[in-house]
Every structure is written in C-alpha cells, then in structure tokens.
Amino acid sequence: VEAIVFGPGGLIEGLHPDALIIDFGTTGVPETKQWAERVNWVDAPVSGGQVGAEAATLTIMAGGSDANFQRALPIFQTVGKNITHLGPVGSGQVTKLANQLIVAQTIDAVAQALRLAELSGVDPALVRKALLGGFAESRILDLHGDRMVRRDFAPGGRATLQLKDVRLMSQLADSVGLDSPTLRNSLAQWEKFVHEKGFGDLDHSGLFRLYE
CATH class of the missing domain: 3.40.50.720 (NAD(P)-binding Rossmann-like Domain)
Known part of the structure; x- marks a missing residue:
C-alpha cells in the first residue's frame, strides 16, 4: 500500500x-x-x-x-x-485484527477437533454435522470444516495472508500491552504451517494438514 x-x-x-x-x-x-x-x-x-x-x-x-x-x-x-x-482512522484495522484473531484461532480449533475425532475412529464429517447444531456452530466450522473433511484446500484465503494478519495482531497486542498466550501459540502454529511445512499457498483451512 x-x-x-x-x-x-x-x-x-x-x-x-x-x-x-x-x-x-x-x-x-x-x-x-x-x-x-x-x-x-x-x-x-x-x-x-x-x-x-x-x-x-x-x-x-x-x-x-x-x-x-x-x-x-x-x-x-x-x-x-x-x-x-x-x-x-485506524479503528477499522483494529476491528479487522480482532476479527482475524478469532478467525485464526477458530480455524486451528476446528482443525484440531476434526482431526481428534478422526484419530479416535469417529467420522469427522458426522462430527461436523453434529456440532453444527450446537453451541460450537460457526461459519468456520460450516465452511472450512467442510473443506477439512473433503481435504479441499484450493486457495481462497491463502495461508500466507493469514500469517501476515496474525503477525499484525501480535504487533498490535504488544503495542497496547495485551499478554495473550493463545495469540503467541497461534503465531507459532501459522509460522510453522507456512514456513516449516511450506503450505503458504494453500487455503488457510489447510491448517488441518498440520495435524496429519
């Protein structure tokens, strides 16, 4: 810009x-x-x-x-x-970073939940369907959970952009004095996914692959 x-x-x-x-x-x-x-x-x-x-x-x-x-x-x-x-000016960016904090960590939570079900011998597609009727329901569980079940990670929102936003969140949190262990963990997970695993060009729902 x-x-x-x-x-x-x-x-x-x-x-x-x-x-x-x-x-x-x-x-x-x-x-x-x-x-x-x-x-x-x-x-x-x-x-x-x-x-x-x-x-x-x-x-x-x-x-x-x-x-x-x-x-x-x-x-x-x-x-x-x-x-x-x-x-x-700046209020929109603060709000978007708050949004992205929720998005980044919810994608991670959905990925872990569905992989946990799969490793436990329960069909993750059925788990997703069941959870969509309860308190864990979200657009991320609905849309990205479906991608995870189908393992369709063709890029819509690329993981590299998600990582960029998580870095901006971390910088903002530091600047205002917010100590967020979950944000630090989220940053580490996205850094690992993009750089160590080399999955930066996948859709951000592809974070599921970090747990395979």
Whole structure:
C-alpha cells in the first residue's frame, strides 16, 4: 500500500488535494495513522471471504472522519451489506485484527477437533454435522470444516495472508500491552504451517494438514 500510494511514481504524485484513499486491505495500525496524516484516508478492511466478495455482501469495518466515511459510503454500499463506522482512522484495522484473531484461532480449533475425532475412529464429517447444531456452530466450522473433511484446500484465503494478519495482531497486542498466550501459540502454529511445512499457498483451512 505504501509503495503504491507514496512510493516513486505513486498515486500521491497525481492526487487532487481533496482526493480520498480507501484502503480495503488489512494493514498495520501505526502505518495507517501515518498515511492518513498525508492524505484523506479511510481504512476499510473487509470480512466475508471470496463468497462475500462475489455476492457483494462483505462486512466492512471503516475508520476515518465522519466526512470521509460519508464520502466513501456509496462505494461501500456497492460491495458490502454490514457496514460499520468504528471511529477515527485506524479503528477499522483494529476491528479487522480482532476479527482475524478469532478467525485464526477458530480455524486451528476446528482443525484440531476434526482431526481428534478422526484419530479416535469417529467420522469427522458426522462430527461436523453434529456440532453444527450446537453451541460450537460457526461459519468456520460450516465452511472450512467442510473443506477439512473433503481435504479441499484450493486457495481462497491463502495461508500466507493469514500469517501476515496474525503477525499484525501480535504487533498490535504488544503495542497496547495485551499478554495473550493463545495469540503467541497461534503465531507459532501459522509460522510453522507456512514456513516449516511450506503450505503458504494453500487455503488457510489447510491448517488441518498440520495435524496429519
């Protein structure tokens, strides 16, 4: 993002003074705040995956001034359904990292649960079906649990991007003084999956393979 906007030949060289940059990606909070000091900026990371993007039903977590959010809103409404203005610049990224903390650790929990069932001689497909009717039900158990059962890890959300987000979570936690043993463990698991096992190009549901 920094190179595209502020690097040599970047957008900044031709931007109108009133131009607005909307960052739909997941980027660091300190960097986002620094960039917003140089140009009108709304951080608007999304959740909903490939399915949400194709259906224009993304969840959009926006940070920025009220005026800039209102300018961006018509664009948000073309690609998303659940659109929330969280506060000033950086608030969207904080919210997305909170989302990714839940996602990263839930994928790991679902992978372990289904593999535990399999190793215990119980059909993981039936375990998933049973759990979908109880308190453990989640979109990750539904969608990614199905991928794990079928061992279909063609990339939608690549594991390399999940690792990038977990690193950003860890940096944010350190910066605000949150001591999270589960986050440290999650970072170690994703680092192992991507770098030691070499599975970075798989879908992040492929974390299941770490337990095979």
